[in-house]
Amino acid sequence: MSEKVYPVYPEIAAGAHIDSAKYEAMYEQSVNDTDAFWGEHGKRIDWFKPYTKVKNTTFDPHNVDIRWFEDGTLNAAYNCLDRHLETRGDQVAIIWEGDDPSESENITYRQLHERVCKFANALKGQGVEQGDVVTLYMPMIPEAAIAMLACARIGAVHSVVFGGFSPEALAARVEGANSKVVVTSNYSLRGGKVVPLKENVDKALEHAGAAACCQSVIVVKRVDQDVAWDGARDKWYEDLVADASADCPATELDAEAPLFILYTSGSTGAPKGLKHTTGGYMVYASMTHEYVFDYKEGDVYWCTADVGWVTGHSYIVYGPLANGATTLMFEGVPSYPDNSRFGRVIEKHKVNQFYTAPTAIRALMQQGEDVLGDADLSSLRILGSVGEPINPEAWEWYHRIIGDEKCPIVDTWWQTETGGVMIVPLPGATAAKPGSATRPFFGVQPALFDNEGKALEGATDGNLVITDSWPSQARSIWGDHERFIQTYFSTFKGVYTTGDGARRDEDGYYWITGRVDDVINVSGHRMGTAEVESALVAHPAVAEAAVVGYPHDVKGQGIYVYVTLQAGFEQSDELMKELRNHVRGEIGPIASPDLIQFAPGMPKTRSGKIMRRILRKIAEDDFGALGDTSTLADPTVVDDLIENRMNRK
Numbered sequence: 001m002s003e004k005v006y007p008v009y010p011e012i013a014a015g016a017h018i019d020s021a022k023y024e025a026m027y028e029q030s031v032n033d034t035d036a037f038w039g040e041h042g043k044r045i046d047w048f049k050p051y052t053k054v055k056n057t058t059f060d061p062h063n064v065d066i067r068w069f070e071d072g073t074l075n076a077a078y079n080c081l082d083r084h085l086e087t088r089g090d091q092v093a094i095i096w097e098g099d100d101p102s103e104s105e106n107i108t109y110r111q112l113h114e115r116v117c118k119f120a121n122a123l124k125g126q127g128v129e130q131g132d133v134v135t136l137y138m139p140m141i142p143e144a145a146i147a148m149l150a151c152a153r154i155g156a157v158h159s160v161v162f163g164g165f166s167p168e169a170l171a172a173r174v175e176g177a178n179s180k181v182v183v184t185s186n187y188s189l190r191g192g193k194v195v196p197l198k199e200n201v202d203k204a205l206e207h208a209g210a211a212a213c214c215q216s217v218i219v220v221k222r223v224d225q226d227v228a229w230d231g232a233r234d235k236w237y238e239d240l241v242a243d244a245s246a247d248c249p250a251t252e253l254d255a256e257a258p259l260f261i262l263y264t265s266g267s268t269g270a271p272k273g274l275k276h277t278t279g280g281y282m283v284y285a286s287m288t289h290e291y292v293f294d295y296k297e298g299d300v301y302w303c304t305a306d307v308g309w310v311t312g313h314s315y316i317v318y319g320p321l322a323n324g325a326t327t328l329m330f331e332g333v334p335s336y337p338d339n340s341r342f343g344r345v346i347e348k349h350k351v352n353q354f355y356t357a358p359t360a361i362r363a364l365m366q367q368g369e370d371v372l373g374d375a376d377l378s379s380l381r382i383l384g385s386v387g388e389p390i391n392p393e394a395w396e397w398y399h400r401i402i403g404d405e406k407c408p409i410v411d412t413w414w415q416t417e418t419g420g421v422m423i424v425p426l427p428g429a430t431a432a433k434p435g436s437a438t439r440p441f442f443g444v445q446p447a448l449f450d451n452e453g454k455a456l457e458g459a460t461d462g463n464l465v466i467t468d469s470w471p472s473q474a475r476s477i478w479g480d481h482e483r484f485i486q487t488y489f490s491t492f493k494g495v496y497t498t499g500d501g502a503r504r505d506e507d508g509y510y511w512i513t514g515r516v517d518d519v520i521n522v523s524g525h526r527m528g529t530a531e532v533e534s535a536l537v538a539h540p541a542v543a544e545a546a547v548v549g550y551p552h553d554v555k556g557q558g559i560y561v562y563v564t565l566q567a568g569f570e571q572s573d574e575l576m577k578e579l580r581n582h583v584r585g586e587i588g589p590i591a592s593p594d595l596i597q598f599a600p601g602m603p604k605t606r607s608g609k610i611m612r613r614i615l616r617k618i619a620e621d622d623f624g625a626l627g628d629t630s631t632l633a634d635p636t637v638v639d640d641l642i643e644n645r646m647n648r649k
């Protein structure tokens with residue numbers, strides 16, 4: 001761990017929304033006088049009917065119930081659009097930068113408002129009503145944000161599924177959410193390659209469960225190429241909006257009306273759809289966006305995430321637009337047309353805040369210090385990091401090469417479940433330590449518990465929990481509140497369990513050490529090892545599979561697979577390739593195994609439980625420290641595993 005400290009830059013602190021004195025005072029109030037604090041800050045967004053109650057939450061495992069601002073009414077799209085029309089109608093809301101550098105588009109608040117209203121009416125025309133779920137399987141094009149906001153406008157609930165997921169994964173999510181409509185594009189463009197999104201939707205809807213609920217598929221024409229068409233089910237987006245009225249009043253919704261579902265992986269079972277609601281989420285997303293990135297009027301803000309992840313929801317769409325910001329949406333990849341692309345985009349649009357993932361920084365780092373060419377990065381003021389722990393080397397490189405040693409880096413720790421940033425250094429308030437997410441945002445009360453559930457004091461390591469609710473917390477798992485309670489509120493009673501481990505140092509700074517459960521983080525993408533295992537055992541050649549993470553230079557963690565074959569199957573390079581393709585087909589390319597080891601047997605206890613600790617150590621090439629193997633049913637399997645290990649340093 002780096003012990004280096006980077007003090008707050010005085011010139012940043014001088015103009016910042018929050019300096020250190022303000023941070024201390026506001027934090028203190030936020031946790032000691034919660035109702036007064038959020039009662040005041042809740043007013044940062046527009047309410048149709050103001051709330052009189054602020055917080056009404058319990059983490060009691062018999063009855064987890066989370067409500068914020070519950071008697072207020074509002075509309076998220078109204079907050080992102082209508083309320084800006086008078087003051088900033090002609091300001092750019094979305095800068096869209098296409099995959100091809102010659103393609104970009106500026107969309108003003110007025111234009112965005114009109115496009116959202118039209119599509120909202122188009123959705124109504126397809127029978128979508130308040131409370132219905134609409135699945136979005138979209139590339140990073142303006143229509144993705146438009147569709148999200150159009151759902152919000154009429155009280156429909158969007159469920160965005162990352163465009164890199166396979167038809168199988170999409171089908172499970174359409175069915176799981178009982179989604180009435182899917183919005184997609186005919187193709188998507190990434191790094192100059194054409195990806196058949198609509199074909200994936202067609203395949204997903206061959207599954208009876210998905211087909212039973214989905215009545216129509218709305219298709220944006222992104223690429224001028226033909227696509228298979230079901231005349232009864234499929235509609236062109238362009239045709240629907242051409243006929244739609246631009247008049248669509250925003251529906252008045254309860255604060256606790258669902259805004260979106262977002263599927264994410266856990267340590268067991270199928271991915272779960274986290275339910276986020278409207279009022280608390282909007283308050284927290286907009287407030288964190290403003291303070292974490294020190295967003296000021298006129299700034300151009302760029303978050304490189306995909307709208308398929310929570311980062312895209314809170315920090316491309318809802319937070320920035322609620323604040324009347326100019327948010328940049330990038331369709332492409334950092335390596336196309338060449339590795340200087342991020343620099344070119346920053347220069348072209350004079351980006352002030354740049355928010356990306358450690359994996360992207362490490363990939364650039366590998367290309368050398370001049371990777372961004374002669375791109376002028378002088379517009380940058382704040383840099384952000386998200387999705388996984390940032391190693392101090394990558395932090396230093398980011399600071400020096402991209403930030404020219406003048407931009408604070410905000411290392412933002414949070415989760416799909418938390419809705420917004422939870423632990424983070426505020427640019428004008430918190431001295432940074434490379435690799436530490438530092439201190440909690442307002443209203444967030446982290447604590448470290450030992451495995452028995454005892455709160456630990458002072459500088460120590462432990463399980464990271466949050467002891468009380470914050471406004472943008474997920475309210476439930478869609479259709480399975482019991483699983484919500486089991487997953488997050490039963491390991492330790494009375495607190496929210498994050499699933500992450502952390503260290504707290506002498507200054508009260510938090511250092512996230514990674515997941516303590518069977519979830520791995522591959523290039524910032526969260527993956528359940530159980531999901532990959534169940535994809536593998538669905539292949540006829542596989543008798544048993546165990547998946548663990550191992551340290552990977554660029555991805556943070558790579559996917560290491562141990563496979564025991566069924567009798568009659570021989571290990572071969574061919575089969576390895578086939579298994580890799582099989583997992584890609586079942587889940588998507590992001591789940592593609594990096595290393596596959598054929599193992600004649602797994603290390604199991606006498607009761608038949610796989611000792612994953614041993615598999616993790618071998619995958620890390622750290623087999624000198626296997627610990628006690630005497631309880632294994634057959635200790636000799638370990639020798640074979642070591643001898644044939646795939647990761648040799």
Ligand code: PRX
Nearest residue numbers: 386387388389411412413414415416512526
């Ligand atoms: O392990 C933590 C890691 O990513 C997990 C959450 O993943 P997801 O729900 O996909 O959300 C990612 C974007 C918010 C966490 O449990 N994680 C996220 N940000 C950080 C992080 N680990 C360390 N430092 C971070 N800044």
